[in-house]
Amino acid sequence: MSRPAAPNGHNPGPDMPIALDDARRILDSQPFSRLLGAELTAFAADAVELRIPLRPELLQQFGFAHGGLIAYAADNALTFAGGAALGPSVLTAEFKINFLRPVKGEVLVARAAVVHAGRRQAVCRCELFVQDDAGEHACAVALGTIVAFGPATEA
Amino acid sequence: MSRPAAPNGHNPGPDMPIALDDARRILDSQPFSRLLGAELTAFAADAVELRIPLRPELLQQFGFAHGGLIAYAADNALTFAGGAALGPSVLTAEFKINFLRPVKGEVLVARAAVVHAGRRQAVCRCELFVQDDAGEHACAVALGTIVAFGPATEA
Amino acid sequence: MSRPAAPNGHNPGPDMPIALDDARRILDSQPFSRLLGAELTAFAADAVELRIPLRPELLQQFGFAHGGLIAYAADNALTFAGGAALGPSVLTAEFKINFLRPVKGEVLVARAAVVHAGRRQAVCRCELFVQDDAGEHACAVALGTIVAFGPATEA
Amino acid sequence: MSRPAAPNGHNPGPDMPIALDDARRILDSQPFSRLLGAELTAFAADAVELRIPLRPELLQQFGFAHGGLIAYAADNALTFAGGAALGPSVLTAEFKINFLRPVKGEVLVARAAVVHAGRRQAVCRCELFVQDDAGEHACAVALGTIVAFGPATEA
Numbered sequence: 001m002s003r004p005a006a007p008n009g010h011n012p013g014p015d016m017p018i019a020l021d022d023a024r025r026i027l028d029s030q031p032f033s034r035l036l037g038a039e040l041t042a043f044a045a046d047a048v049e050l051r052i053p054l055r056p057e058l059l060q061q062f063g064f065a066h067g068g069l070i071a072y073a074a075d076n077a078l079t080f081a082g083g084a085a086l087g088p089s090v091l092t093a094e095f096k097i098n099f100l101r102p103v104k105g106e107v108l109v110a111r112a113a114v115v116h117a118g119r120r121q122a123v124c125r126c127e128l129f130v131q132d133d134a135g136e137h138a139c140a141v142a143l144g145t146i147v148a149f150g151p152a153t154e155a
Numbered sequence: 156m157s158r159p160a161a162p163n164g165h166n167p168g169p170d171m172p173i174a175l176d177d178a179r180r181i182l183d184s185q186p187f188s189r190l191l192g193a194e195l196t197a198f199a200a201d202a203v204e205l206r207i208p209l210r211p212e213l214l215q216q217f218g219f220a221h222g223g224l225i226a227y228a229a230d231n232a233l234t235f236a237g238g239a240a241l242g243p244s245v246l247t248a249e250f251k252i253n254f255l256r257p258v259k260g261e262v263l264v265a266r267a268a269v270v271h272a273g274r275r276q277a278v279c280r281c282e283l284f285v286q287d288d289a290g291e292h293a294c295a296v297a298l299g300t301i302v303a304f305g306p307a308t309e310a
Numbered sequence: 311m312s313r314p315a316a317p318n319g320h321n322p323g324p325d326m327p328i329a330l331d332d333a334r335r336i337l338d339s340q341p342f343s344r345l346l347g348a349e350l351t352a353f354a355a356d357a358v359e360l361r362i363p364l365r366p367e368l369l370q371q372f373g374f375a376h377g378g379l380i381a382y383a384a385d386n387a388l389t390f391a392g393g394a395a396l397g398p399s400v401l402t403a404e405f406k407i408n409f410l411r412p413v414k415g416e417v418l419v420a421r422a423a424v425v426h427a428g429r430r431q432a433v434c435r436c437e438l439f440v441q442d443d444a445g446e447h448a449c450a451v452a453l454g455t456i457v458a459f460g461p462a463t464e465a
Numbered sequence: 466m467s468r469p470a471a472p473n474g475h476n477p478g479p480d481m482p483i484a485l486d487d488a489r490r491i492l493d494s495q496p497f498s499r500l501l502g503a504e505l506t507a508f509a510a511d512a513v514e515l516r517i518p519l520r521p522e523l524l525q526q527f528g529f530a531h532g533g534l535i536a537y538a539a540d541n542a543l544t545f546a547g548g549a550a551l552g553p554s555v556l557t558a559e560f561k562i563n564f565l566r567p568v569k570g571e572v573l574v575a576r577a578a579v580v581h582a583g584r585r586q587a588v589c590r591c592e593l594f595v596q597d598d599a600g601e602h603a604c605a606v607a608l609g610t611i612v613a614f615g616p617a618t619e620a
Contacts, residue, residue, distance in 0.1 A: 030215045031212050031221075032212065032213050036223075061185050066186075066231075067246070067247050069187055071250075073223070074226075076222075079222070091254070093586075093610065094254065094588075095226075096453060100426040100433060102246075116448060123408045123410060123451060138425070141426075141435070143406060143408060248455065251608060253588045270603070278565060296588060298590075298607075300455070341531075342524060345500070346533075367497065369496050370496070370498075376495060376497035377556070378497060378498075378536065378537025378540045381539075382531070401567075406559065406561035406562075408559040409557060
């Protein structure tokens with residue numbers, strides 16, 4: 001994650017929460033997230049929501065969402081949840097994902113939240129769903145560690 | 156994974172190994188893998204190699220490869236390693252990935268191998284590297300479970 | 311897991327739920343669980359609770375509960391949650407655990423629940439807490455896969 | 466991990482490697498490791514070996530080694546591998562384990578090594594084996610993160 005520098009160059013940090021619009025600009029500054037068409041629809045330490053419309057380029061050979069796309073969504077939702085707690089200069093150190101069922105539908109939704117945050121590190125979880133005409137179905141679950149990196153690393 | 160149906164519709168299974176060319180056709184039948192530009196350069200239960208040239212669309216906001224891209228590469232390399240042992244009708248049930256360092260370079264390389272395979276399930280590991288002018292550097296490591304699904308599921 | 315054979319030798323399966331008393335007998339039939347002093351205080355697919363009084367033999371060199379003990383508690387609580395959904399003949403295929411803080415207190419509590427269950431496999435999660443004079447504190451979180459093994463495997 | 470304070474109270478750190486005898490004293494200072502009968506037979510960043518004779522108290526109800534015991538062995542071998550790289554004041558932040566087969570035999574052996582170490586954190590892997598009359602068989606594989614904690618935290 002990252003964010004456009006605030007006018008005074010001040011790092012907002014976890015005590016000055018990043019607003020949803022700012023978080024959206026961070027997401028939009030990731031070329032890979034633009035390539036995949038990811039959208040951020042909620043941003044708070046206890047409720048990040050990332051949505052990805054399932055256009056044909058994102059599928060595997062059977063017409064299901066590719067597992068790698070689902071892993072991307074988990075990774076990024078976990079990172080944004082950690083960023084909501086730790087500030088904008090964070091990255092995912094590790095995560096684990098369990099796929100619950102093949103994913104076919106309109107939209108992939110990843111919802112992440114902080115389980116426990118220290119000053120420099122947050123353990124976050126993510127639940128993933130697919131939305132279709134019949135509603136919303138759980139399709140994967142993930143758990144990972146987000147770490148803050150020093151202000152010097154931030155561009 | 157999957158593969159173009161053999162002329163006689165026979166499932167080759169693990170006793171009739173999938174050739175590298177066939178495995179490449181499977182990869183190429185995944186729209187998401189084509190979108191990301193993944194190439195398969197080795198295919199055996201003890202040595203799958205997947206390569207992804209790091210073009211700008213695959214990066215995050217600091218110019219590093221996006222973690223979600225690395226997770227995709229791990230997921231797919233693990234699945235192909237499992238497929239080399241179990242046959243073409245497999246999917247990743249779960250995996251875990253640890254990121255070792257930010258990834259900047261020319262090509263992301265994922266090398267996967269089977270750790271242990273039963274008849275219906277394989278535990279596989281994957282090591283990921285980035286190649287640049289100075290050589291090759293480890294950048295992530297993953298471990299996961301690949302499961303075979305019944306022939307009825309295969310298109 | 312396992313259970314004393316029902317008088318008629320019938321495997322109760324997920325459709326004939328295992329009662330808490332039966333589940334306790336299963337736990338008590340594990341020599342390792344007796345060695346560690348584990349107690350089962352709730353047993354349902356959405357609410358397994360395992361408790362371990364933190365006697366001195368269970369600690370590491372700083373007086374905290376040993377990480378291996380916490381991993382045991384997660385592993386076993388996950389397995390019992392899976393067993394509540396799948397029947398008594400199950401085992402843990404894999405799990406991941408994140409430690410949130412050093413554990414010092416009176417009792418380690420592991421609470422597990424099924425996230426998603428098929429016929430032969432369940433993905434389960436577990437949250438772990440330590441209880442002391444000041445109340446209850448989250449200390450770890452885990453996520454794993456429980457699989458059923460065939461009736462022939464059961465003694 | 467920890468170690469008896471050196472006479473001058475100096476923390477040896479990663480630049481003054483911990484000797485095998487010192488590492489054994491650390492293991493022996495863990496009441497839980499003594500309860501389980503764990504022995505350290507090799508200690509280096511690229512080769513930690515922990516052995517646990519499989520006495521009856523360590524089994525589950527079918528006579529196999531309890532999964533929680535295997536998880537303990539993985540956790541502790543990972544921690545010692547991390548300690549060999551980072552110094553004695555380390556703890557396991559998280560790990561994941563895949564069980565490959567039921568474990569029956571004489572001795573459980575966990576072999577761990579550092580995959581990548583920074584100054585404060587090491588990613589380590591562990592392979593577990595069971596030894597019986599017929600030789601040695603792989604039974605589990607693990608991957609995790611070990612972190613150093615500050616000198617102030619060390620007793």
